[in-house]
Amino acid sequence: MATIFLDCFDDMLPLWERVRREGDPAITVNLSPGQPDDVPALLEGYDICINDHTYFDADLLARCTDLRRIVFLGTGAASFIDVAAAERLGIAVDIIKGYGDTTVAEHTMALAMAAARGVARMDAEVRDGAWRQIEGVQLLGRTLGIIGMGGIGKEVARIGTGIGMEVLAWNRTPQPDSPHAMAPLEDVLAKADILCVTLVLNDGTRGFLDRVKLGRTKPGVILVNTARAAIVDQEALVALLRSGHIRHAAIDVFTQEPPAKDDPLLALPNVTLTAHAGFMTPEATMRMLRTAIDLAIAGGG
Structure with missing residues (x-):
């Protein structure tokens, strides 16, 4: 299954590269400091997206017709994703616990x-x-x-x-x-x-x-x-x-x-x-990103 990291940002990219392993499947990385433009077009052809800060309401989820799984970077998926709407649409939502x-x-x-x-x-x-x-x-x-x-x-x-x-x-x-x-x-x-x-x-x-x-x-x-x-x-x-x-x-x-x-x-x-920075250390971020990759691989299996 095709996977995209929907909204990576510049400071996170070096840590993302550090946790990637030989043999990992290809994952497209889209750099976006804020909400990406035209999310449905970006997600066209992708079954799985890794999501850091993009807001998915029910309407947006319905327009992402290829999407089958969202791996949310953190535990608070409900703050960014209409989880009930995702369930109705058959889109699984993974969260990452314990990383930070x-x-x-x-x-x-x-x-x-x-x-x-x-x-x-x-x-x-x-x-x-x-x-x-x-x-x-x-x-x-x-x-x-x-x-x-x-x-x-x-x-x-x-x-x-x-x-x-x-x-x-x-x-x-x-x-x-x-x-x-x-x-x-x-x-x-x-x-x-x-x-x-x-x-x-x-x-x-x-x-x-x-x-x-x-x-x-x-x-x-x-x-x-x-x-x-x-x-x-x-x-x-x-x-x-x-x-x-x-x-x-x-x-x-x-x-x-x-x-x-x-x-x-x-x-x-x-x-x-402070600017929602409680989780922001290299150790926590790298643990979170590696877990996201593993979840994407498992979800694509």
Whole structure:
């Protein structure tokens, strides 16, 4: 079966070449920093596409008449693909799990620390000629709340424990053998000083942290989201940031990427932002790309 990497970008190409092996079938690489133009024409004659950031709604999927499988680079396929429509059309969707658990967890904790100490704000002020020392939050002995104890959540817990934080976690399915303290969601929300969102986005988690749940968080909490923006009610989050109930939010994911210029998160001083880069290390990217090639080969078999 013919395979195309639909939307590779320049920085990823050298890593793609490094993971290719002698004997791999030919895979066409289309370089596209954004949504490629005329996707149906690009996919004509291809049964399988590897997809990094192209949005496939139901209409676009229906117009890609040769397509039979999409290998999505990551776990959050539902953010980029109408998975239900793909199933109706007989298009299989593969995701890649575990490739960046440590990388994303490290980014999560980096954001938590930056938010706790006002790093981004002080950096901007010093560059602008100001000299103001912002009081921070010491993390030793504080409660690290984790919502979602998959691979990333477990790594966040490991790192948090290593720096002396008390881990309190919740997962959608019970984890009786977890080495970390598990608790009802209400307790995690109420007790966490740092609250990390590490859930997978699906129909059961979309809008999960709504106004009511966010309102149950501890006053002065720091919220870190390296999962998916759609898990958190942004309107409620912004309101709680403005009121000061949420001390700071550190966000790596947005409802629109890149975010619109009028996204209210961009205007708030108590928000630290990164460009959906939690997974971006050579180690994680190479593991992801190699797995994508293997899935494409298996799907073509």
